[in-house]
Amino acid sequence: MAFYFISVVLLGFIAVYALMAVWAERKVSAWIQDRVGPVLTGKYGLLQTFADIFKMLQKEDITPTVADKKLFLTAPILVFTAVFMGFATIPFSPQYISSSINIGLFYLLAIVSIEVLGILMAGWASNNKYALLGSIRSIAQIISYEIPAALAILSVVMLYQTLNLQEMCIQQGVLSKQSLYFFGFWDVTKIGGIFAWTIFQAPHLLIAFVIYFIASLAECNRTPFDIPEAESELVAGFHVEYTGFKFGALFLAEYAMMFLVSMIAAILFLGGWNTPLPNIASVALADYTTGTYWGIVWILLKALALVLMQIWIRWTFPRYRMDQLMTLCWKVLIPLSFVMVLFSGIWKLFILN
Amino acid sequence: MINLMFYFFALIAICSALYAVSTPLIIRSVFAMFACFFAIAGLLVFAQSDFIAVSHLMIYVGGILVVMVFGIMLSQGSSLSAVVRSNKTISLHQYLVLIVCVSVFLVLSYFFYQYAPNTSIHYEGSDLQLIGIALLTKYLFPFELLSILLLSVFIFTAIITRKKKELN
Known part of the structure; x- marks a missing residue:
């Protein structure tokens, strides 16, 4: 049952979320740049993106004459399907998960590589220099940044010994059957809350979280890693030839990807559907606020907060150059994430035993 | 329902494989191969080896296919029509390949009907802990051997790509 519920509700949720995220993006950018942003359409400009999407869907669906028509049509579908497939193993609450499989995390890492192929397809099928350059940049970046992301995830997996x-x-x-320790010295199994989250279970996992967050920014082509769609260099990158509904699908996939990586970050590092409120003596806040509906609320709040952080970072930092981007990945993040994996092994063997 | 999905995946695998060998555009046949690999990963799930299925997706789709697409892109001109194969005449070696393929298919299907267990399809999921323990105990030597092979490939690729500078 959970499968049908999640698949139907999630699709609707992602569509509304993407529209609101675009609105949030415009509002946040406006506030950062000391403007007011959209104000005319609806209260606080809330209906602005709804109006935009209606305008976009009415636009002519242009396929370039020299494009590979079949691939051009398939690419947006593939990109969005790949991202949406990722949500299959995401737990929303103790009861609500589409597929609670043992290889969940491994599956998620594989899904990202399918999205890569979709982007490549879009870039190639457009038969446009900017689109092809954008997709090649995007792939070089996503493949490189998959490594530090996977290693940061691995350092968490080593601690929990599961991929589910x-x-x-x-x-x-508080639902844990094993005993949990805050930074390895304070037993918080009964207290729960924010103290039992992954990032507070071992000191090095805070750094692993930062590594994962940076890598996830690169995986969904967000600033400071948005060289695949750098407006001042490549017009719009791999989706420059797309119009109307197809462009909408690619746009939706981009925002869904942001949400997916934020969900993964929330689950791996920020406690997933667990409450941030701890049990304080007889006031058992953690026990009260753990459950099906609370779980959905907490995980969505955490994921949306991370999305907001991605938006905030986009309007704060300038874009990296290609060589700076690769230097950061191969010379800084990858060695650092290897050290995190090593620390995880040491922590598991010597501190937790 | 599950049986239906099995046949659906099998149909996709066969159709996309046929399209991959028959289309004149090489780039399209690579993307048809992607559909084929994807369907095969689905079939592997039905064979109760979901770990292999996801590894298959990761290695073939994430690794090999992307490399192939890059290879085609970099070796051909930017125009799409430049990558066209001519398949007007069927030469002798194509007949030989056809004979080999058909005979392999016949042998495999014979063994399948002879020895395949006639059980219904149901999904359990693989125990990753068992796979991990087996890799680090029983199969430690091949595992390490493979990692040394991959490491040497890694190093030699770096050497090959750097050599150009010295030659010039």
Whole structure:
């Protein structure tokens, strides 16, 4: 049952979320740049993106004459399907998960590579220099940044000894059957809340979280890693030839990807559907606020907060150059994430035993 | 329902494989191969080896296919029509390949009907802990051997790509 519920509700949620995220993006950018942003359409300009999407859907659906028509049509579908497939193993609460499989996290890492192929397809099929350059840049970037992301994830997996995302969530709160320690010295199994989250279970996991967050920015082509769609260099990158509904699908996939990586970050590092409120003596806040509906609320709040952080970062930092981007990945993040994996092994063997 | 999905995946695998060998555009046949790999990963899930299925996706789709697409892009001109194969005449070696393929298919299907267990399809999921323990105990030597092979490939690729500078 959860499968049908999640698949239908999630699709609607992602569509509304993407529209609101675009609105938030415009508002946040306006505030950062000391403007007011959209104000005329609806209260606080809330209906602005709805109006925009209606305008976009009415636009002519142009396929360039020299494009490869079949691939041009398939690419946006493939990109969005790949991202949406990722949500199959995401737990929303202790009961709500589409597929609680043992290889959940491994599956998620594989899904990202399918999205890569979709972007490549879009770039090639457009038969446009800017689109092709954008997609090649995007792939070089995503493939490189998959490594530090995977290693940061691995350092968490070593601690929990499972790839099942639901079991990982359980091990970060009051429902845990193993004992949990805040930074390795304070038993918080009964207290739960924010103290039992992954980032507070071992000191090096805070750094692993930062590594994962940076890598996830690169994986969804967000600033400061938005060289695939650098407006001042490549017009719009791999989706420059797309119009109307196809462009909408690519746009939706981009925002869904932001949400997906934020969900993964929330589950792996920020406690998933666990509450941030701890049990304080007889006031058992953590026990009250752990459950099906609370779980959905907490995980969505955490993921949306991370999305907001991505938006905030976009309007704060300038874009990296290609060589700077690769230097950051191969010379800084990858060695650092290897050290995190090593620390995880040491922590598991010597501190937790 | 599950049986239906099995046949659906099998149909996709066969159709996309046929399209991949028959289309005149090489780039399209690579993307048809992607559909084929994807369907095969689906079939592997039905064979109760979901770990292999996801590894298949990761290695073939994430690794090999992307490399192939890059290879085609970099070796051909930027125009799409430049990458066209001519398949007007069927030469002798194509007949030989056809004979080999058909005979392999016949042998495999014979063994399948002879020895395949006639059980219904159901999904359990693989125990990753068992796979991990087996890799680090029983199969430690091949595992390490493979990692040394991959490391040497890694190093030699770096050497090959750097050599150009010295030659010039």
